[in-house]
Amino acid sequence: MAQHQHDHQHGPPSAPIPTEEQMALSDANFHAVPLAIDPNTHTLTSPTHDVNVLNALIRSLSALPPQIPIPPPPNVVPPQRSLAINKAKEDGNAAFSKKNYVDAIRMFTLAIDVAASRPLWENNQMARDELAICLANRSAALAEVGDWVGALCDAEACTKLKKPWPKAHYRKGKALQGLGSSTHVAW
Numbered sequence: 049m050a051q052h053q054h055d056h057q058h059g060p061p062s063a064p065i066p067t068e069e070q071m072a073l074s075d076a077n078f079h080a081v082p083l084a085i086d087p088n089t090h091t092l093t094s095p096t097h098d099v100n101v102l103n104a105l106i107r108s109l110s111a112l113p114p115q116i117p118i119p120p121p122p123n124v125v126p127p128q129r130s131l132a133i134n135k136a137k138e139d140g141n142a143a144f145s146k147k148n149y150v151d152a153i154r155m156f157t158l159a160i161d162v163a164a165s166r167p168l169w170e171n172n173q174m175a176r177d178e179l180a181i182c183l184a185n186r187s188a189a190l191a192e193v194g195d196w197v198g199a200l201c202d203a204e205a206c207t208k209l210k211k212p213w214p215k216a217h218y219r220k221g222k223a224l225q226g227l228g229s230s231t232h233v234a235w
Contacts, residue, residue: 125170133159133178140185149192156186180210187219196226 066074084093090106092099140155163178187202200223206216 125174129162129166129170130174130178133162133182136162137182137185140182140189144185144189144192147192149189152189153186153193156182156189160186176209180206180213180216183209184213184215184219187223191219191222191226194226196223199223200227 081097082094083099085091086093090110091103092106136155136159140152140159143149143151143155159182160179163175163182166175166178183202183206187199187206190196190199190202200220203216203220203223206213207220210216
């Protein structure tokens with residue numbers, strides 16, 4: 049395999065290396081604070097500084113459940129969630145093409161639930177796109193079973209997530225038409 053030459057790094061950006069002047073300034077402003085930690089209570093003490101706020105932070109962090117995930121670097125998005133969303137969406141599309149609208153709605157709802165559970169630190173645009181597509185698909189399936197209010201709600205949410213997308217506005221117009229409100233269709 050041939051290696052390629054380039055001037056950029058892969059992975060998260062690294063912090064700039066401080067200059068000698070910055071290091072000297074940092075060293076000049078550094079003041080050691082005498083601290084002791086009680087091994088039983090995990091609290092800090094200092095003869096010269098008030099460490100109550102720091103101890104409150106330690107208590108808060110210690111009280112968190114251990115299963116809370118630590119955010120990865122911002123450019124890392126595990127593919128498992130997108131794979132699950134795509135699988136549910138494709139299953140919904142297959143059910144829709146077979147006119148099995150109840151199963152299609154169920155699968156699109158599953159895809160929406162998985163997409164909406166994406167952690168906040170992951171790519172926001174990816175989440176919006178996944179949600180918009182699944183909402184548009186569920187809107188179509190809801191329209192097929194005559195649930196015009198549900199179809200309109202999904203289409204409206206879809207237009208908010210992906211404003212310039214014609215398919216979302218088409219779904220909204222179709223739902224409004226199904227409700228008998230063709231005069232309210234706004235493109």
